[in-house]
Amino acid sequence: MSAVIAKGVGKTFGTKAGDVVALTEVELTVEAGEFVSLIGPSGCGKSTLLRLIADLDSATTGELEVFGKPARQARINQDYGIAFQQAGLLPWRTVAGNIALPLELHGVSKKARADRVAELAALVGLEEFVDRYPDQLSGGMQQRVAIARALAEQPRLLLMDEPFGALDEMTREYLQGELARIAADTGAAVVFVTHSIPEAVFLSDRVVVMSPRPGRITDILTTGLGDARTEALRESPEYFERVTAVREALHGAPVERANER
Amino acid sequence: MSRSRAAIAWGALGVLAVLVAWELYKFLGPADGLVVGAVAGETGSGVMILPRTNDRAMPHIWDMVARLFQSASGGDTPPLIVPVVTAALTTLGIAAVGWLIGVAVGALLGLVMQRWRLAEWGLLPWIVVSQTVPLIAFAPLIASIGSQVDRAGTIPWPQWLSVAVIASYLAFFPVAVGVLRGLEAPDRIHLDLMKTYAAGYWPTLFRLRLPAAVPHLLPALRLAAANAVVGAVVAEVSIGMRGGIGRMLIQLAGQGSSDPAAPWGPTFGSIALGLVAAGSVALVGLGLRNYRRGEATV
Numbered sequence: 421m422s423a424v425i426a427k428g429v430g431k432t433f434g435t436k437a438g439d440v441v442a443l444t445e446v447e448l449t450v451e452a453g454e455f456v457s458l459i460g461p462s463g464c465g466k467s468t469l470l471r472l473i474a475d476l477d478s479a480t481t482g483e484l485e486v487f488g489k490p491a492r493q494a495r496i497n498q499d500y501g502i503a504f505q506q507a508g509l510l511p512w513r514t515v516a517g518n519i520a521l522p523l524e525l526h527g528v529s530k531k532a533r534a535d536r537v538a539e540l541a542a543l544v545g546l547e548e549f550v551d552r553y554p555d556q557l558s559g560g561m562q563q564r565v566a567i568a569r570a571l572a573e574q575p576r577l578l579l580m581d582e583p584f585g586a587l588d589e590m591t592r593e594y595l596q597g598e599l600a601r602i603a604a605d606t607g608a609a610v611v612f613v614t615h616s617i618p619e620a621v622f623l624s625d626r627v628v629v630m631s632p633r634p635g636r637i638t639d640i641l642t643t644g645l646g647d648a649r650t651e652a653l654r655e656s657p658e659y660f661e662r663v664t665a666v667r668e669a670l671h672g673a674p675v676e677r678a679n680e681r
Numbered sequence: 682m683s684r685s686r687a688a689i690a691w692g693a694l695g696v697l698a699v700l701v702a703w704e705l706y707k708f709l710g711p712a713d714g715l716v717v718g719a720v721a722g723e724t725g726s727g728v729m730i731l732p733r734t735n736d737r738a739m740p741h742i743w744d745m746v747a748r749l750f751q752s753a754s755g756g757d758t759p760p761l762i763v764p765v766v767t768a769a770l771t772t773l774g775i776a777a778v779g780w781l782i783g784v785a786v787g788a789l790l791g792l793v794m795q796r797w798r799l800a801e802w803g804l805l806p807w808i809v810v811s812q813t814v815p816l817i818a819f820a821p822l823i824a825s826i827g828s829q830v831d832r833a834g835t836i837p838w839p840q841w842l843s844v845a846v847i848a849s850y851l852a853f854f855p856v857a858v859g860v861l862r863g864l865e866a867p868d869r870i871h872l873d874l875m876k877t878y879a880a881g882y883w884p885t886l887f888r889l890r891l892p893a894a895v896p897h898l899l900p901a902l903r904l905a906a907a908n909a910v911v912g913a914v915v916a917e918v919s920i921g922m923r924g925g926i927g928r929m930l931i932q933l934a935g936q937g938s939s940d941p942a943a944p945w946g947p948t949f950g951s952i953a954l955g956l957v958a959a960g961s962v963a964l965v966g967l968g969l970r971n972y973r974r975g976e977a978t979v
Contacts, residue, residue, distance in 0.1 A: 474877055475877075476873050476876060476877065495876075495877060495879060496879045498878070498879065500877075502874070502877050504870055504873070504874075506868075506870055508868070508870040508871060508874055510871065510888075510889070510892070511974040512892050512895075512971045512972045512974055521878075521888070522878050524888075525878050525880050525884055525888065526878070553971075553974055554974075555974050
């Protein structure tokens with residue numbers, strides 16, 4: 421079953437100055453276990469689309485299904501995990517307490533919670549920090565806690581809104597590698613919003629290119645880089661080729677190049 | 682550690698500055714004050730622009746302190762400090778009850794206003810207006826309602842309860858506003874997160890809104906404590922309840938011309954009372970340290 425199916429999805433925000441079309445005519449299918457990035461300039465509606473899938477906002481037009489259910493039902497059934505640009509940890513809870521929050525809210529027993537937290541802390545490499553508070557962690561570590569929290573209930577779909585956007589380049593590349601590994605390990609589908617072309621290419625099976633005014637999908641590129649997301653990939657010619665392809669799709673390629681492709 | 686020591690030093694310096702200013706003015710100022718525009722032979726005419734500094738108007742600080750340890754009203758009566766402390770403790774107890782009532786009512790109002798926007802629009806203006814009603818005007822009203830309830834016999838309503846209710850009238854205000862602001866304090870991202878967890882009102886309240894409200898709540902509780910003390914003292918005076926520090930203040934101030942240092946005893950008592958009340962709330966804050974992470978700690 422497909423993780424996400426969007427048919428003719430649109431979103432209009434009513435403002436004092438009149439209606440603003442944030443998103444229009446989105447047709448997109450994300451298969452189970454697939455890694456899909458949404459990329460585009462500010463205002464292209466990539467975050468809006470993610471929020472619609474998460475049912476944090478509701479679509480004005482069209483149909484949006486998550487695992488064959490309406491988005492709202494999928495949210496209530498906890499079919500996805502989510503991470504935002506800010507880690508969004510609760511400052512009064514320890515790392516363990518933050519990871520356990522969704523489990524606690526859904527009545528998982530204390531013992532099962534402790535086991536799951538230990539497992540997740542190991543997965544994101546924070547075993548030694550479970551008793552720390554968020555203000556004692558670096559930005560990268562906080563974001564890893566947020567990812568562990570998103571994975572707490574073994575969702576089959578992971579929604580990520582520029583989760584590495586606020587991090588420095590080194591941490592960013594390291595966490596990209598970690599995320600690729602975690603996504604492969606868990607077999608979850610991922611919808612990943614970013615405005616970094618290399619990031620999108622490195623992580624994704626498919627890159628969805630979006631454009632603003634009104635926000636819409638202009639192109640969908642398959643990377644075809646296989647399963648090996650290693651540091652060596654970053655220096656391979658195929659990788660550079662895909663980065664160039666995405667860049668041209670974003671900025672509008674010269675006609676002859678487009679024909680070659 | 683050194684920061685807290687510095688804070689204590691500055692605090693002590695502030696108190697010392699007040700004491701020095703008092704004695705300095707008493708030393709330099711004119712004994713009978715300075716009156717301008719007085720008409721000869723007409724007492725009370727003119728405007729006094731500098732207050733009197735004689736011992737009757739401004740006793741020395743050491744006389745005020747010494748008076749605390751002299752017998753309260755001559756003869757074998759215990760030193761003044763004994764009735765002052767007893768009266769202060771009585772008022773503290775009443776203020777504490779008033780504080781509890783005020784916190785309960787304020788918290789409830791805050792919760793209701795946060796839950797329903799319509800309630801905020803309807804209630805908040807009245808809550809603000811309520812604080813403009815002078816306590817003196819409304820204290821006798823509470824007292825008479827109280828005594829009627831008491832006389833009806835089903836529920837006992839002692840006089841101190843009226844004082845506590847009047848004190849709670851001042852105490853509830855900062856709590857209502859603080860709870861409302863505090864419950865609205867969580868970041869958008871945290872509210873979104875709770876929504877993705879399909880968490881309803883109550884889980885969101887207990888897991889997110891209340892913990893996030895703590896930094897707003899503590900100053901509100903401290904203000905409420907100070908207000909409860911002021912309210913209790915004023916209410917004691919205006920409904921004429923005996924045994925508390927408010928009544929004692931009025932009584933000794935009446936004898937001020939013959940015993941000028943005496944009224945300062947209950948004055949110090951009520952200052953100590955306010956400090957103890959605010960300090961007790963600060964202790965609550967210590968227990969909630971983890972909910973104040975990210976706040977600048979003093």
